[in-house]
Amino acid sequence: MKTLILFLAILTMAGCTTGPKNLIAKNGYAIDTTHESQSQNERVRHLVLHYTVLDDHHSLQALTSGTASAHYLAFTTPPTHHELPVALQLVPEGRRAWHAGVSQWASRNNLNDTSIGIEIVNAGFIEGPTGRLWFPYTEAQLTLVKRLSADLIKRYGIEPQNVVAHSDIAPLRKSDPGPLFPWQAFSEHGIGAWPDAVTVQKHLAQRPEFQRVEAGTLQKALAAYGYKIAQTGVLDEETRQVFRAFQMHFRPAGISGIPDAQTEAIALALVEKYRP
Ligand SMILES: [Zn+2]
Incomplete structure (x- = not known):
């Protein structure tokens, strides 16, 4: 006890008002982390989902040694660790990955600055005689992406309307993750936005769902x-x-790009729910 009192007295005399725990030596100076401001938030605001259009091997190769990257990669059949599906982390969450490119969502552009990107291995689509044929996701990779997304959303407080497809933020350039990505099922697990059926019906106002409307x-x-x-x-x-x-995101039963009553009703319901 005597020793402690003596030690505290010396500290006070030396004008040292912080404990040594909060002082961190840097390159030619030190920082004191005693006083933390209340005014701060996470830099990550968005979660962007992609598909790779490459197989497992080439996806990993492209995303680790090419000019594009993502924070996480989900293989076709993810490996497991003690029965847990494994996502490959290619970029630390605190750093920018290069996955979004030229992009815009609401008032923000260059979404690489504010997002976490997940790449899912999937071949995308082929052009068939009656239009595009899309490749399905595997149950195992969807389970992994669901758990990973839920955790990221919780840790960063990402709002539902900010969980987006690459095609949402770069619609003139991108189609991923495509119409077979189960956005509705994910929304039922608290991942991403989905309109309320009652509000959609209200805006549909008895019109046939595929009735064409003005743009x-x-x-x-x-x-x-x-x-x-x-x-x-x-x-x-x-x-x-x-x-x-x-x-592709909200009405995958018809993705011609022709405006119809149901598409319009869904859009109005989303605005009412998330952008009032
Ligand atoms: Zn993409």
């Missing part, structure tokens, strides 16, 4: 929800591509 209302709703889309009022090629990206 203007949907353009406006998608801009309000977060998509980068010009308000032209007509179905030009760029508009159609953004509509298609939206349908």
Whole structure:
């Protein structure tokens, strides 16, 4: 006890008001971490999901030695560790991975700055005689991506409308993770946004689901929800591509990019729920 009192007295005399635990020597100076500000938040705001269009081996090769990267990679059949599915972490979460490219969502662009990216091994699509044929995901990799996403969302407090497809934030360039990604099932596990059925019915207002509608209302709703889309009022090629990206995420039963009553109702319901 005597020794401790003597030690404290020496500290006080030396003008040292912090314990040695909070002082960290750096390169020619030291920092004191005693006083932490309340005003701060996570840099990560978005979760972006992708598919690789390559097999396991080439996905890993491309994402570790090429010019693109992602924080996590989910193999077709993820390996296991004590019965837990394993995701490969290719970039630490605190650093930027290069997965989003030129991108925009709501008021933000260059989503690499504010996102975590997950790449899922999947071949994408092939052009068939009646349109694109999409490759399914495996149950094992979806289980892994679900658990990983849920954990990231919880740790960073990512809002549902900020869990996005690469095609949502770069609709003119990208189609991943495609219409076979189970967004609705994921939303039922608290991962990502989904409209309330009652609100969709309200906006559908008795119209047939595939009844064609004007482009203007949907353009406006998608801009309000977060998509980068010009308000032209007509179905030009760029508009159609953004509509298609939206349908791949929220209405996979029809992804032609033609605006219809159901697509419009879903968009309005999402705005009402997440961007009031
Ligand atoms: Zn992508």
